[in-house]
Amino acid sequence: MKHLSALFTALLAATGVHAGEVQVAVAANFTEPAKQIAAEFTRDTGHLAKLSFGSTGKFYTQITNGAPFEMLLAADDSTPARLEREGHAVNGSRFTYAVGTLVLWSSKATFVDAGGEVLKSGRFNKLSIANPKTAPYGAAAVETLKKLNLLEAVQPKFVQGENISQTLQFVSTGNADLGFVALSQVFQDGRITGGSAWIVPAEMHDPILQDAVIFKRGESNPAASALQAYLKGDKARAIIRRFGYAIR
Template sequence: MKRLSTLVVALLAAVGAHAAEVQVAVAANFTAPAQQIAAEFERQTGHKAVLSFGATGKFYAQIVNGAPFEVFLAADDTTPARLEKEGQAVAGTRFTYAVGTLVLWSAKPDFVDAKGDILNKGSFNKLAIANPKTAPYGAAAIETLSKMKLLAAVQPKFVQGENIAQTFQFASTGNADLGFVALSQVFKDGKLTAGSAWIVPGAMHEPILQDAVILGKGKDKPAAQAFLDYLKTPRAHAIITSFGYALR
C-alpha cells in the first residue's frame, strides 16, 4: 500500500512538473462555453487556460501592441487570418472552432416574435447592438437590418455595447427592450434559457466563422498547442454545440 501511494505521488509530481498555464484571448460571445471547456481541459491535461474576454477588434489592437496572449479564439475568421499574415500568429495553426448564430432577443417573454416582425412594427424604445467596427456579431446585425431595409428606421434607437457581452447586459437588464446577441448567450442544451427570441436566418448576413489560432507568444508552448488540440476533441465539440453553435 505504501509503495502504491509513493507511485501515485510520483506520477502526480510528474504531471505537475509538465503542467503549464496558457493565456487565451476569447471573443465575448464564447464566454460560457470557453469557461466550461477550460475546466475540462485542466482536468484532462493538467494545463490551466487563463481566459480573458472581450471584443475581437480590441483584442487585435492589444495583440499587435504586445499583449501576453498565447492563443486567440476570435469571433470571426478575418482577424486571425490578418494576424497570421502580419506575422503575429503561427502559420498553419488557424482553424474554425465554431460557427456562430445571431439572435434578436428580449428578456421579456412573448415580446420578440419568431419571425422578427417586431423590428418592422417598431414597438420598442431601445435596441442593443454590439459595436460593428470591433464585434463581428454587431457587423452581422447591421447586415441583417440593411437586408431588411430597416437600418435607417431603427438606428436612432440603438444602444451600442462595446462587445457582445455588454450588449447582452443592456438587453438582459432592461436598459434596452431587445438586442442582437449571440445565440450562445441565451441558449443551452437545445432550448432558450429565458425571454423571447428570433433566430436570424444565416442568409441574412455573412457566416460568423469563429477561428482559433496560436499567437506568436504561444509558439513552441506545449500548453498552447494542447489547448487548440482539445478544442477539436469530441468532448469540446459537445460543449460547443450545446450552446447553439454549429461546427464546420
C-alpha cells in the same frame, strides 16, 4: 508506458499541479463555453488555460501592441487571418472552432415573435447591438437590418455595446427592449433559457466563422498546442454544440 502517462496526467489534475499554462484571449460571445472547456482541459491534461474575455477588435489592437496572449479564440475568421498575415501568428495554426448564430432577444416573454416582425412594428424604444466596427456579431446585426431594409428606421433607437457581453447586459437590465446577441448567450442544452427570441436565418448575413490561432509567443508552449488539439476533440465540440454553435 501509456498507462503511466495517463496516471501522471490524472495525478496532476487531482493535485491541482499544472503541467503548464497558456494565456488565451477569448471573444466575449464564447465566454461560457470557454469556461467549461477550460475546466475540462485542466482536468484532462493538467494544463491551465488562463482566459481573458473581450471584443475581437480590441484584442487585435492589444495583440499588435505587445499584449502577452499566446492564443486567440476570435469571434470572426478575418482577424486571426490578418494576424497571421502580419506575422503575429503561427502559420498553419488557424482553424474554425465554432460557427456562431445571431439572435434577436428580449428578456420579456412574448416580446419578440418567431419571425422578427417586432423590428418592423417599431413597438420598442431601444435596440441593443454590439459595436459593428469591433464586434462581428454587431456587424452581422447591421447586415441583417440592411437586408430587411430597416437600418435607417431603427438606427436612432440603437444602444451600442462595447462588446457582445455588454450588449446582452443592456437587454437583460431593461436598458434596451431587445437586442441582437449571440445565440450562445441565451441558449443551453437545446433551448432558449428565458425571454423571447428570433433566431436570425443564416442567409441574412455573412457566416460568423470563429477562428482560433496560436501566436508566435506561444509557438513553443506545449499548453498552447494541447489546447488547440483539445478544441478539436469530441469533448470540447460537444460543449460548443450545447451552446448553440455549429461545428465545421
